[in-house]
Amino acid sequence: MIRLLRKLIQARTTVETGELAAAKLISDELSKSGVDSQIDCWDKKRANITAKVNSTGHKGALMFACHLDVVPPGKAKWQYPPFDAFESNGKIYGRGSTDMKGSIAAVITAIRQVVESGTKLQGDIILLAAAGEENDSCGAKRFMQNFQKQAPQLAGVIVTEPTDFEVVNTHRGLLWLKITTKGKTAHGSMPQLGINAISSMKSLLDELQDYEIPCEPHELLGRCSMSINTISAGQAVNVVPDRCTIGIDIRTLPGQDNQALVKDLEKNLVKLKEKNPKFDAEVSIVRDVPPLETDSKCDFVKDFCSAVGAAKTQPKASCTDGPCFVPLRAPIVIFGPGQHELCHQPNEFIQISDVEKGVEYYKKIICKFLC
Numbered sequence: 001m002i003r004l005l006r007k008l009i010q011a012r013t014t015v016e017t018g019e020l021a022a023a024k025l026i027s028d029e030l031s032k033s034g035v036d037s038q039i040d041c042w043d044k045k046r047a048n049i050t051a052k053v054n055s056t057g058h059k060g061a062l063m064f065a066c067h068l069d070v071v072p073p074g075k076a077k078w079q080y081p082p083f084d085a086f087e088s089n090g091k092i093y094g095r096g097s098t099d100m101k102g103s104i105a106a107v108i109t110a111i112r113q114v115v116e117s118g119t120k121l122q123g124d125i126i127l128l129a130a131a132g133e134e135n136d137s138c139g140a141k142r143f144m145q146n147f148q149k150q151a152p153q154l155a156g157v158i159v160t161e162p163t164d165f166e167v168v169n170t171h172r173g174l175l176w177l178k179i180t181t182k183g184k185t186a187h188g189s190m191p192q193l194g195i196n197a198i199s200s201m202k203s204l205l206d207e208l209q210d211y212e213i214p215c216e217p218h219e220l221l222g223r224c225s226m227s228i229n230t231i232s233a234g235q236a237v238n239v240v241p242d243r244c245t246i247g248i249d250i251r252t253l254p255g256q257d258n259q260a261l262v263k264d265l266e267k268n269l270v271k272l273k274e275k276n277p278k279f280d281a282e283v284s285i286v287r288d289v290p291p292l293e294t295d296s297k298c299d300f301v302k303d304f305c306s307a308v309g310a311a312k313t314q315p316k317a318s319c320t321d322g323p324c325f326v327p328l329r330a331p332i333v334i335f336g337p338g339q340h341e342l343c344h345q346p347n348e349f350i351q352i353s354d355v356e357k358g359v360e361y362y363k364k365i366i367c368k369f370l371c
Contacts, residue, residue, distance in 0.1 A: 001359065002092070002352060004029055005105035006085035009094035012070075018045025019068035019131045019139070026051075026108060026129055033112040037127075040142065048139045050147075051127040053115060055370065059123035060155035062369050063330070064111075064362070065140070065321060066104045067133030070096035076346040091349040098338035102350040103160035104129060106337060106358030113359070114366050123155060123370040133321050136287060140324035154330035155369045156300040159322045162338030163314075165354075165361065167305050169333055171316040172221050173252035173291035173323065175261065178245055179204065179269075182280040186240040194240035195278050198233050201244040204281060207268050213261055218253045220315040221291075225251045247286070251319070254293045258285075292322040292332060300331040300369075307368035308335065308361050316340070335361075 004025065011022040020041055026049050027037045037051035047068070055061075073082035073095045080086035082095040092102070111125055130139030161168075181201045186194025208228065217223045230247035252258060262283055272279045294301060296313045305313065313333075318340070322332045337358035338350045 001105050001109040001355060002087070004108065005092055005097070005101055005355060006087070008101040008104060009085035009092070009096055010083055012083045013068050013096065014070060014072050015132070015135055018043070018047065020045050020047040022068045023047040023049040023129065026104070029108055030112070033115045035111065035115060042142075046131045046138070048131055048143055049129045050143065051111075053111060053121065053125040055121035055124045057122075057124070059370060060153045060330075061124035061126050062155050062366065063126040063128065063157045063325075063328075064107050065157055065159045065325060066100060066107060066127075066129040067131070067139065067321060068104070068129050069132055069134050069139075070099065070101075071134050071344050074346060079347050082348075087352075090352050092352060093347060093349040095348055097348050097350040098162045099343040099348070100161055100336065100338070102338050102355045103162065103336035103358055106355050107160055107362055109359045110362035110366065114363060119367070119371060121366075121370045124152060125366060125370065130321060137289065137321050137324055140321040144324055144327065148327055151328055154328055156304070156330050157322070157325050157328065157332045158365065159320050159332065159334045160336040161316075161320050161334050162336050162340050162343065163316065163334055164339050165308065165310075165335065165337065165357065166314045167301070167308065167310045167333055167335055168316040169294040169296050169301055169313040170220055170254070171292050171319060171322070171334070172224065173256070174287060174289040174319040175250040175252050175258050176286040176288075177248040177250065177262070177265070178284045178286050179248065179265075180243060180245045180282055180284075182282075183240065183242045183244075185242045188238035188240060191240050195242070197241045197244035200279050200281065201231070201233070201246065203272055203276070203279065204268070205246070207272060211268065213250065214264060215253060215256055215261075221253055224253050224256065251317070252291055254291045256291070258288060289319050290323045290326075292320070292326070294331050294333060298331050301333060303368060304333055304335070304365065307364050318343075
């Protein structure tokens with residue numbers, strides 16, 4: 001298990017490198033227990049891997065959904081090289097150790113142990129390890145295009161994101177927007193002949209500083225949030241910029257109308273145009289992922305909590321591939337080893353003992369629903 005985890009980290013599954021190497025590692029590992037898998041590769045390096053353990057079919061199948069990709073290590077200094085998978089004091093350090101190579105290693109180990117034990121399953125085990133969750137959920141969407149047409153009846157879907165073994169049944173959605181202010185180029189020595197898009201953007205940023213998205217708070221998730229996280233403009237120091245673009249990360253709530261949200265933001269652009277006729281800007285949607293909300297009182301969630309010894313479900317702040325699987329009409333929960341606050345951080349690590357616990361929990365879940 002630890003050997004597999006270290007190899008998965010060393011596979012460097014960023015967008016630039018792709019997920020194919022990790023998919024091949026998983027395929028080789030599953031084959032040791034006689035579990036067949038299929039790798040779906042595109043663009044030479046992007047990859048999903050799926051596998052199924054067949055059963056008598058008397059019960060609905062259980063699907064485990066993971067993602068293979070990781071965010072880049074960033075420019076901050078790491079205590080250990082981010083893709084060396086260094087082991088120290090009961091921890092494995094490396095990008096993706098928590099998010100989510102640890103849970104992948106735990107799920108695969110649990111599946112192999114169940115298969116090798118000769119346990120008679122009443123429902124199939126379906127495994128998906130997908131590409132691209134960190135950027136556009138391209139792997140989960142690609143998987144659903146084919147799987148949805150022939151999907152078996154599912155008892156439920158487990159998204160194996162790190163939750164520190166809390167059972168998560170709801171999380172906010174994600175709406176990424178791009179706002180571009182437009183100006184007119186001119187020589188830097190004669191700025192009065194141009195319209196500076198950066199100056200226009202400053203007016204917008206001032207307007208948005210105290211802006212709150214109109215919405216009713218969710219009883220578990222609270223209010224939606226908005227954060228301006230990227231900005232780009234200019235081609236040369238001696239040229240007045242005619243474009244300035246910001247990227248906005250909005251985390252949305254169940255029942256929220258994203259189109260209404262965008263229209264409300266556009267009112268700020270209209271207001272600025274009325275103040276300054278030279279102001280010109282436009283909004284576009286970059287990514288839109290709906291929130292997830294599974295009824296905590298449904299039988300699957302109650303049985304799941306019973307299997308892992310959880311008293312109740314919890315909300316999760318960040319988004320997952322979970323909403324991609326809603327069309328399967330099966331309850332979805334998020335559950336896995338690792339502390340969420342370590343995700344995307346320098347010196348990311350996972351406790352080896354947590355990965356070992358993950359194996360035992362996933363075996364209990366399989367037995368609860370499929371035996």
